[in-house]
Amino acid sequence: MHRFANPTRFLRIAGAVLPWCASATVVLLAVGLYLGLFVAPPDYQQGDTVRIMFVHVPASWMALFVYSVMAGASAVGFIWRHPLNDLVAKASAPIGASFTFVALVTGSIWGQPMWGTWWVWDARLTSVLILFFLYLGYMALWQAYDDPGRAAKPAAILALVGFVNVPIIKFSVDWWNTLHQPASVITASGPKIHSSILAPLLVMIVAFTFYYLTVLIYRLRAEILARKIRVIRLAQVEGRAAAGAVGGGAD
């Protein structure tokens, strides 16, 4: 694992993997959207509005998945001091926050015709809203430090403390009497959805995952380069200060 800790080697590998991730994203999104919007049958109760599920469910799944990746990367970075993991966690946070926001908004748009309300304070929606706040707090903690390297470990602690929310979200529909639909895909007795709707859903989830990987690679490259620029700038300032001291001392 520490073989990939070298940023230059990682950038090379990331550059090689990126086109595959990007093209997989485009292809799977196209296939998933076609299957979801045109091929999948309308629901007997909800009609065509059920199709928003093909965006809402993958976004919610990714919101939880990205936070789990963040928490896992934070744990690895904290325990084994693997430097890239802190960057993975930092780079993933805005992506996860965006997925959470999309999940909340698409869920709200779906809820209005289905439940008759834009929002309800049930367990699932409240805990996903808390997840959104946890993402924002995590990003704010990174911003609060002048030296980004020093922010890594406090942010890791915050990510790990907030991870307790993820199982709460997953099981909220079982533990509480909620308006939100109970678990239908990952249940103890297997998926409860018909395959004609399940297949586009899974394609969209995989497409969103490749999208996350693509954006993550872009952000990681940006983070590594930003660190390098920062080091160069600091060296320049120090060089100028040393030269100025020499020049000023010669007066």
Next chain:
Amino acid sequence: MSAFLGLLWRDVRLAFKQGGAATMTLMFFLLTVTLFPLGVGPEIEVLSRISTGVLLVAALFASMLSLDRLFQADYEDGSLELISLSPLPLVLAVLAKSAAHWLTTGLPLVIAAPLLALLLAMDPSGYPVLILTMLLATPSLSLIGAIGAALTVGVRRGGVLLPLLVLPLFIPVLIFAVGAVEAAIGGLTPRPHLFILAAILCIAAVLGPWASAAALRLAFE
């Protein structure tokens, strides 16, 4: 043991000397609770319907606003580093400071809560459960808040960041606390909510100081 109690007693005495302890917290609690009838209107039915939530949210804010004096003053004059170097494990030191915070902030809130519940016309059947709920909830707030305080100690604009980090972690405590009191008022048993509050307190008492100590050690680097 004597080091633990010594640190606890030191923090309590300091809090009372600096005046940031019971008095200001209670004043904030009282003022916040007073704002709601002025804002919402004096109708008894409306007030009594929102009384539980208002009391617990105000207690939550009062607890949260006093969190930055938990570590900040000691960090600035260097005594926090000395405490971390002492034979007392940092985890126990954090536990002692959180306990002192609760004694000087949370406990006054618990004592004041039934009196302020009178102002909000809360249903009398909720009073005993309100006291019990706040006795279980306020220590959790001190312990969970210590994590946020430890993460933001030594950060430049940490004071504004602290609520943002700590409030999402407070929300479960708030939900179950309100649930317990509302259940009692409605004639149902509050026991499930109280048990979950007690569980949260146990988890916070064990994991909170551990996370806070880890965060404090990072601030010393």
